[in-house]
Amino acid sequence: MSHLDTTDDTQMTAAWMGWYRFSRNPAAIIGAAIVISVLVMAALAPWITPFPDHVGSVVDFRNRHAPPSAVNWMGTDKAGRDIFSRTVFGFRVSLLLVFGVLVISVPVGAVLGMCAGYFGGWAEKIITGLTNVMLAMPPLVMALAIGNVLEPTLINAMFAITLLWWTWHARLVYRVTVSVANEDFIEAARLAGAGPVHILFREILPNCIAVISVKTTLDAAFVILFGATLSFLGFGVKPPTPDLGSMVADGRQFLPEKWWEVLAPGFAIFYATLGFNLLGDGLRDMFDVEA
């Protein structure tokens, strides 16, 4: 009678269903294209911008506050520097910030979240308690305070953001771990002789990967946004290095007449965060997870 006990051949694999959802989702495809374009622009900035030397301390007062033209596509700023070139270079700072923050906070948050969720007891109390404290703190205020105690530089901003950021990942991974930790397969692995390292990294972690990757993608957008806000308030890279948030802050003084000075950096922030958000949403639909 084993003919009754077979897999249905019309059954679709989860991978196929995920890919189908992703590929039929124009928003996700657009998001991926935007993210790739941002990465390419940042990487190739010196070769694709018309005035790569305007990133440095170039001053061209004859040409200051020039409106968009064939030469300066997005106009020039108060020092006569080409805004388009500086904006493209601005992506570099944003992406550096994203990389610096996420490369530390994601693994740290994931590991601590798993430990809290799996071991329970004191580990759980301390880690969830710490995340609760961090949540109560406006991240921007915290970053400003830390940044100010030290020096208002990009590295310190990165440090400040990282200090807060891991808590979000820890919370998320904690939630997934708690739901997974009580599943029978964890107990079965324990009964089969598996140790805690095996259970955390081989049994639980694979179940968190989808959630983590969605959250990380959405986070990239948020870090860009957050970094721009910080540099808008004066906590950014040292001038003259271009940085999208401080470019908006500089241009703001000349509004509304010199509107182009905020247009390009403002749009660039929107463009990059939009890309990561669309991609993250697409991945979320693809993996069918809550993150």
Added chain:
Amino acid sequence: MTLLDVNGLNMSFSGYGRTRQVLHDVSFSVGASERVALIGETGSGKSVTAKAILGTLPGNASVDGGSIAFDGLDLFRQSMADREKLKGTAFSIIMQDPLSSFNPVFRIGQHLDDVMYYADRRRGEVSSAAERKARIHDTLRKVQLADAGRVYNAWPFELSGGMRQRVLIALALLHRPRMLIADEPGTALDVTTQDEILRLINRLVAEEGLSLLMITHNLGVVRQTADRVLVMRHGKIVEQGPLAQVFDAPQEQYTRDLMAAVPPLYGPQVVDQPVSHKTPMITLQGVKKVYAKRGLFNRGEGHLAVDDINITVNEGEIFGLAGESGSGKTTVARMMMGLLSQTEGMIAVTGAPAEGAQRLSQIVYQNPGTSLNPKRTVAQTLSVPLARTEVPADRQARMEELLTLVRLPVSYLSKYPHELSGGQKQRVAIARALAAKPRLIILDEPTSALDVSVQKTVIDLLLELRESLGLTYVIISHDLSLMRNFCSRIAIMLKGEIVEQGTPAEVFAEARHPYTRALISAIPVLTAEEQALKPSVTEEERARFLVTSGGGQAAPQATGTE
């Protein structure tokens, strides 16, 4: 006279760029006051058929041909508004799975009142709130919910599963429909509660002269509640006829297979497993377990899970722990494995682990969907126990050997759980348990998540493995007909205590405790002969152990949230 006439119905579902036909040329009819059962396993299309009649199909379903007529009215030709009018008044559905059938943030009464209010309005009747409430209370009493006022004001989570199922029946009866469609009623409930629900439905159908379309996978239920039977498989009706004809002389091989897969309770087909008199492996003496309550004011209090348990499991036997949900059988099994410690009493493990094994016992869980890690292949799953029992060079060979043992192709090593059927997953879970070289395996409801035909193949496999590997089993189950044929000794548990212990033959022939008799008599069986052999239960005993309506305490499984 024909009330419902389904003719040449073809339907398909589309999704992910593919279309899949789910119903092939389905034709049947239900007469006035006739009881028809639609039998089928998972994916047979039985629930889709019900939804097509009701008009609650999901958006990705399409009707490709055929018709459904109710009392001569072609349903597919009706306007949306006209079809809405039929809901609850011409035919009603008794929903399955009472756990999530009510919105958790609205009272039971609110659901009932809204259903009644809008049905009245569609029929152009005006009703006052007080008058609706009176009618709802009447209906609740009709489904044996004596304390109608309390049920009306209760939140869904405050009622037990059996009570919620009764409210769902009341919902179906509110507007005196001419036909009831019952979709696996009571399947999620304990066998005694399910029995009560089926009796209730039967009585209501008889009293009000209703037609009944009973959708179920349980052949025993069919015998109790149908005059005529339709057998469905892969979206086709493969056999139909009067109950006696189909059950006594099934024409199709599939029907015969289904019947053969149901373990007999009485009669010549019953298997008696030999009793083992070898040395004891695990002995429990006067074992008691109290779960401590957490909280500031609850220190020292607790919930008494099991009390005064005396069990000896001998080497080579199949020991069964039977009981309904909340009876404490799982607690006992977990204490045997050393996963829980007892509060009082003694647990002596006298069996030694096999050579090279870390533990004496392993476990096979109820739900193969959650007992295998979805992100790990079969080979990865098996490698965990093998890392402790085999040297690296032998692991691959041992994996292949294990898969062969559980009758799976060796190529399945690279598959992920979602690529396997439920029965195949359960075989992998068995292979994982075997890989750790246990001498004792705890089987926690090993078949209850599987279709009936698959259940039998898994049970047969377990029996073979015990024979060839010399294993000892402890099985936890609520399914007494399975345990009758599978166990060499059984213990019946009620509210944390063992009320009866012995060989299945003894227990089923002359059960001493009234609860055991009530439990056995509630099991749906396939033949009238078996029905006649069941122990008799007096109404007084039934009232003591079965009837939960009215002021019954919510059972633990019923208070779980979605």
Added chain:
Amino acid sequence: MGRQIIEGILRRTASVLLVLFVLSLMIFVLARVVPGDPARMALGPSATAEQVADLQAEMGLDQPIIVQYGRYMGNALRGDLGESLVTNRSVTADIADFLPATLELVLVTVFLVFLISVPLGVLTARYRDRWIDNAGRFFSLFGVTIPSFLFAVGLQLLAGSFFPDWPILGRVDYQLNAPDGPTGLLLVDSLVHGRFDVFVDALQHLAFPALALAMAGIGQITRITRSAMIENLRKDHVLTLRSFGVPERVVVFRYLLKLSSIAPLTIMGLEFASLIGNAFVVEMVFGWGGFASYGLTAILQKDLNALMAVVLISGLFFIFANLLVDLALSLIDPRLRLRGQSA
């Protein structure tokens, strides 16, 4: 049942106190390791070393940090938050002056967020994949992708170009002589005093800052409401009601809306911290003389007492908002109220 409620309240209060304690200790330690001596900064570069040492002793800076913290908290509990180095006034008095402005802005913002995003979330879920869904999703994506300062700058640009008369700086026109007290919230005070001209003017001033601040929340909450609705639409209880012909609008707007408000309320509570953070930027751009502007100045000027107070009060804001959310959730969900747990 009653016991569980009391226990829940006790547990929550304990955890609130713990959060406040750790938070304040963290900030305190952080503030004290500032490179740059607060006493030196207060006195200026011309002060002698002796003067600096005297002031250090007077401020207690020569004591161990835990003693300093203990004294600070002791004073704080009596309502004394020290003196601001910038305004040379008591920080408590400063906060009392600046807080109502921010409170008004935040309250109106939260109101705007729910007013716009809950109906939008329900509509986009109900008409999933139709044009209204696509438009709503695009709009909410705008909210989450554009930083508040860009919204603020953009709205100012918009006003400057198209509505030159619309006020874009401050809370109210000073020529109007806005009435004082009793709440400090201009919208309330003006009505109390019967000054409708002030009310309208204050509302005009509020419109753009509140909108700029609300956009992030609107984007977030719309998305959460939509996904909660979509998930709940799949539940069995929806099928129950549909099977008996309860109209779709009742199923969606009565049954599902209540159930689906649990997730957005929870998220709103969590997002409150970043709302306060964004208020710092929005207040700066719109010259809104509030608590956040005060905080920003305190941070930039290393005004430690003011900074401590700002951080503590931001934390209190968050905690209080979340207590309100918990209260609302237990009103909505009987499982929380009666059993102390949720699904």
